[in-house]
Amino acid sequence: MDPEHIPGGAGGAGRRRFLAIATGAATAAGLGSVAGCAGAGEAGSEAALRGKGAGGESPSAPGRAGFDVRAENALPGNADWHVVKAGPDRAIEGFTDKVSVLPGESFGLHVSTTAPRFTVSAYRMGWYGGGRARLVWRSEALPGVRQPEHTVDAATRMVRTRWARTATVDTKGWPEGCYLLRLDAQGGEGQRFVPVTVRSAGTAGRTVIVNAVATWQAYNRWGGYGSYDGPSGAYASRSLSVSFDRPYEYDDGAGLFLVYEAPLIALAERLGIPLAYATTTDVARERRLLEGAAAVLSLGHDEYWSPEQRAHFTAARDAGSNIAVLGANCCFRRIRLEPSELGPDRTLVCYKSSYDQDPGFKRGQPATVDFRSAPGADPESSLLGVIYDGYPVDAPYVVVNPGHWLFEGTGVKAGDGFPHLVGVEYDKVNTGFPTPRPIEILAHSPVVCEGRPSHQDTAYYTVPSGAGVFATGTMRWVEALDATGDGRGGANHGLDARAGALTTRVTENLLRVFAAGPAARTHPAQDNVKAVYGSS
Template identity: 75%
Template structure:
């Protein structure tokens, strides 16, 4: 629900706002963003047990014993190409110097999409960078536009009923993706006079996922937090719930992280690691999974990344069907699948409006017409807690606490050298999940890390957990929103990890994630690694 803030300057428009917790109480929420700067959140700290530093720090390389190595893939050939380390934004410039958006969240290779750009410069260029590993460069220049005419486009309007920010910009250019490899892309807009740069994210998605590990970008969640134009699904001009948008549209730029939304902090580190492992990969978005029932058929694994909060019922159904057909699932964040949404069209095309009325669900015309209520999955009128899919359930915000290992002999910790009680400072945050069997919980489920937290004076735990199902699928949930970000803590290729997470933490999470991805890429993990239920051993008998 909340966005942790790594380092960097606080963007214009960022504020602390009062927001509903999703559990019936209001709390002070950080609407921070992936631009980071700020110290790690510490309002709810918990003590952990130090230890095992030398062993975990040494366990960076290698492969877990007994885990097969997948065959070489197209990923390997792509990442053998030279990268371009200068892909980043180095001169953002003033707020409106240059900014833009695409009229497609994703495209298949060879499809075209429109780009809508507003700039104060007379001309601009567009550079398309595919994000990956590339020897640590993290990006490769795939295409660059010619010199394009620029113009300052009109101010947005705000819908009186839904408080949706809308633009009416003219299309600036059409981009042809012929020859572009599948993957996550950042298009960098460069004002010719040097006055500014901004990103526009686009996914070049895979037509089929059979035999591959699927990376699912989460643009619906990026858009939910997007405050461009002064409104998001969390707040409006008053900085509170009363003036928030009830619907948001992709027909506007992203405000945060120079236009990249939440991608750079919550997704890019995992993309780099997965590509470095040379796994057979496929790319898509939650929007595409919702729209295409067959998309995940035959996939070996599906990955939900660091902050993937907003899901339509169709997306959840298709994830569940994939699990029940033997596809492994990895939830590498927290607060996943928490809000139930609906996609509706915008003026530019289908599925470009994210509808989520939250506590005002009875006012939603769609609900009145018989569609599911766009509120938290666990809430009335049709409760369906996310734990039935994830194994864990969202439990609170904010925390900044050590991650405490409970089950060091588990195969996922192979090669890390960790021992029982070893802790890793600041890895649990800013939101966390736990195993809570009062909610629907698949069994057997195995708790790997059981980290004490104190949140708003309430003592609880954050859990990393792994369960298996009869289809053979394994499901892993990290239980902390900082998992993907931590992969960059003193890691290869630089990165942006913050909050005090150190190299020892990064070495541990990288090795666990490598173990996870290799095993999940080899087929239904539950067949070779069945879960051994330990809930009572960890929590005691209820």
């Protein structure tokens, strides 16, 4: 985060490093056995890889509305999906030339490796009896090559790669969902993930899981530069534009997916509610994608939004689609998506406090600065109900409205606290900014952010369209879904099984009600801002 734009916040480099540590520590349990895999042929220096089912056919035809998540998760999972040996830096890494594809479409895979050969395994991420992944396809051994070194654009400090396409992957038979491609270098020299989404063609009647790929890329420092800093660690050395044409830097290559998204996807698929899948770039590009959606989910860390994405979320809410924000610091940065040499929407532009230097701004496009900041200030609270308040904090989550329907089955009482659940960033209800009403505050947690006392809020509001909007107000919500220990081992920031049980039950209640249609019809908000804050 930019120091001049964060109330009580720390500098960008420190925040980025914190998130890198959290992401690198991600783990998940695995169950099941590896299914048989079909091979693929090669054509010249680029292998043409046709996707064939591994371990059972897809339970729905490609692209068909009403994807059956229950049938998909009844298929056996695979325990061996993890990256267990990342290997040396640059041993093997890659990226796709499309962030998402429709079922049956192909994408290019660009891989650099020091190994003579490697394989690609496509794992669909979900529940699968707790295994979290199913092997959908695996390639034959492909020839490895070390790709050319990256360059850095002098004007924007954007890292560029011009790697040749290694393989064309055909997704015929792959069901909709969120995928990690695992690259395995021959001889056990290294492994890395490459994320890709097989998106849904339509979302009517379904709950839409939206991968926050713009935020993943903003935090990506592969090549030494990201949206927060460069090799010097200074804010002034940051990239003003970042590209999807590069791998993710973190040890496993999965970006922010495993910490901030995978636990929620597993829970949603376990419930068996009708689901659809998209990325933030899909929502921005396709004006009608969210039409008729029962609910739209923003996951654990979804900070970087284009004006188009925000407009389409808002239109969905105003048409009756429920919105859930399962993190904090959501919809904070205004970005612009531009093409790269590999295709549209593959360059993320965000000048932040240097917006007046942005050639796009000079041409009359919106400033790529925080949504709440001039010029064109449009605070995120008008959509979310809450507004970002600061970083870093680590505090107990304190319940103030235990009778709320979202707490049903939790057994919580007023004043109950859940250590470490508020962090590392948090939001609050602040009626000094545009705030939809009526709005209910469920949790109101005291925090001290760099010496400044404040509060974190979990909130729920409803609108005349019938939509309900829920915001957790803490970035640790999705991560807490996997908290099962006693909180003393240091995993998941010390979150314990109580926090895991609370967030799991509240999220289950939320997803079931939101999947049933406009939540305000059955669960209208009852405004309690004055009761909590002493003023309205």
